[in-house]
Amino acid sequence: xxxxxxxxxxxxxxxxxxxxxxxxxxxxxxxxxxxxxxxxxxxxxxxxxxxxxxxxxxxxxxxxxxxxxxxxxxxxxxxxxxxxxxxxxxxxxxxxxxxxxxxxxxxxxxxxxxxxxxxxxxxxxxxxxxxxxxxxxxxxxxxxxxxxxxxxxxxxxxxxxxxxxxxxxxxxxxxxxxxxxxxxxxxxxxxxxxxxxxxxxxxxxxxxxxxxxxxxxxxxxxxxxxxxxxxxxxxxxxxxx
Numbered sequence: 430x431x432x433x434x435x436x437x438x439x440x441x442x443x444x445x446x447x448x449x450x451x452x453x454x455x456x457x458x459x460x461x462x463x464x465x466x467x468x469x470x471x472x473x474x475x476x477x478x479x480x481x482x483x484x485x486x487x488x489x490x491x492x493x494x495x496x497x498x499x500x501x502x503x504x505x506x507x508x509x510x511x512x513x514x515x516x517x518x519x520x521x522x523x524x525x526x527x528x529x530x531x532x533x534x535x536x537x538x539x540x541x542x543x544x545x546x547x548x549x550x551x552x553x554x555x556x557x558x559x560x561x562x563x564x565x566x567x568x569x570x571x572x573x574x575x576x577x578x579x580x581x582x583x584x585x586x587x588x589x590x591x592x593x594x595x596x597x598x599x600x601x602x603x604x605x606x607x608x609x610x611x612x613x614x615x616x617x618x619x620x621x622x623x624x625x626x627x628x629x630x631x632x633x634x635x636x637x638x639x640x641x642x643x644x645x646x647x648x649x650x651x652x653x654x655x656x657x658x659x660x661x662x663x664x665x666x667x668x669x670x
Contacts, residue, residue: 454531464513525603532589544665
């Protein structure tokens with residue numbers, strides 16, 4: 430089995446879990462703030478079957494992993510009716526923020542587990558890119574648990590920061606919309622319907638012209654944040670050494 434395929438088998442389950450947890454966090458926050466729509470429709474479950482979008486959760490991230498690109502994806506959005514929220518404007522901001530926040534919590538949990546299980550003398554094999562490397566021990570043997578936790582952290586950081594982009598219909602756009610004055614908010618909300626078309630167009634353009642705008646915009650802050658989470662794992666490993 431090639432290294433790329435092996436990494437895809439590590440990345441895709443991590444991404445599916447991160448996406449599902451992200452969507453469930455939206456639904457739970459909405460229910461806490463007065464909107465039980467997601468619960469009524471059976472979407473407050475960690476069962477991936479209820480959330481998986483065949484294209485966004487499986488096909489796109491799988492293809493990106495095999496091609497060595499930044500791995501991201503999406504699930505079927507959890508339904509939220511903002512008019513059932515106790516405070517529609519602030520409620521939608523909180524619901525939107527809950528998704529990325531859940532990914533940062535998962536990344537923290539991954540860092541703690543990595544620190545608790547991290548063996549000594551680990552290194553990387555691959556091209557030096559965090560997206561195409563495999564953790565190995567001193568003997569060059571693959572460390573699948575450590576590798577899985579490493580990419581679990583990376584995937585959650587990427588997904589959390591990706592969704593904070595102020596591009597409709599991402600979570601960041603709902604947060605921005607809540608901050609806008611009322612006279613501008615209606616126009617901003619109309620962009621939600623065309624945001625995904627814009628995103629797909631930008632991704633297609635990056636493939637055509639061979640420039641990964643997504644990687645250039647997101648990978649620097651993702652790798653910067655990753656350094657802090659890995660420092661946390663190192664600190665925990667040092668405490669139990």
